Amino acid sequence: MGALHSGHLELIRQSKKKTDLTIVSIFVNPIQFNNSEDLQKYPRTLNADLAILREEGVDIVFVPSEKEIYPEPVMMKFDFGSMEQVLEGRFRPGHFNGVAIVVSKLFHILKPDISFFGQKDLQQVTVIQKMVSDLSFDIKVEVVPTIRESDGLALSSRNQRLSNDGREIAPILYKALTKCKDELLSGGDWLNIKNKAIEEILSPHNIMPEYLELVETTNFTPVQNPLPGKPFAICIAAHIEQVRLIDNIIIRASHI
Incomplete structure (x- = not known):
């Protein structure tokens, strides 16, 4: 979702190591926020992000508008069973549904062979892996270990x-x-x-x-x-x- 940091760069570097073409999408996904203030305050640094991606040698950057991703309101919903009742599912109702919808759309649009996600969002990655398995996406989901500051703080755009x-x-x-x-x-x-x-x-x-x-x-x-x-x-x-x-x-x- 932008506001790139070294954790994101590690995903990119793993992709460049293991694939022939690296695509980065940047899209602050409104439907995965259950708190409107959090959405409003989420850091947006697109110009700086594009400069970083250029320096990293990313092949394609996909920066769609909200209207492109959601030309009409989404009517369908994902239900991830018991995971909706614990941890992030419990405290961010609707979050996993919003994540699954936008990631499935990105998968259909970009058609990656491998998609790289960070371990920091561990439950979210597990939800994506479940979605990929249940819907038979021909995509490998690779989880990259959390990148931390020298004092242990997990890198996050929210920092x-x-x-x-x-x-x-x-x-x-x-x-x-x-x-x-x-x-x-x-x-x-x-x-x-x-x-x-x-x-x-x-x-x-x-x-x-x-x-x-x-x-x-x-x-x-x-x-x-x-x-x-x-x-x-x-x-x-x-x-x-x-x-x-x-x-x-x-x-x-x-x-x-």
Whole structure:
């Protein structure tokens, strides 16, 4: 959706490494926002983005207007079952439907062989993978690990909306995730670990997360403890200075 940062550039570089032609779409998709103020405030830096893409050697940039993507109101809806009730699905009703509609439109228009997405939006990527599978898109979805600042903050276009003070606080989310992961892999009880992270790491900075959950990455069902052989993730969403940030850490079976 524009406001490009190094996380986006990593997607581009992976594409240039693995494909013959790299296309980047830039479109702030109105129907995936369940908060009109968030849509209004979403950073838009098209001229700077185009300069970056030119420097990166992108072959094609697709910048459609809203009227081109939505010549008529969309009547159909996607339903992703239980994932609509947890984490992003719960706190952003209608978000996954909006994402699935615009991504399916982009897939039909551009017809990629491989599409690259960032791990930071882990549940969203899983929804896209499910859509690709269920609708038999002949497209490989490749997930690229989250790119972080030196202090651990996951790169996000929304970071641009933070003040200097907010930017100083924001890495606390990643600190909480890593602390939870370390204690979980040391045999701790998830509920105790979660409550301790909120009380000792987040609350002193006046951060009350929308969610901090340990989930199976197949369906994002919250669980109490990871089981060997299954991939899990610890996911967090919180507001800092009214800017909503998300992050996650994946726990692979080999870690347990």
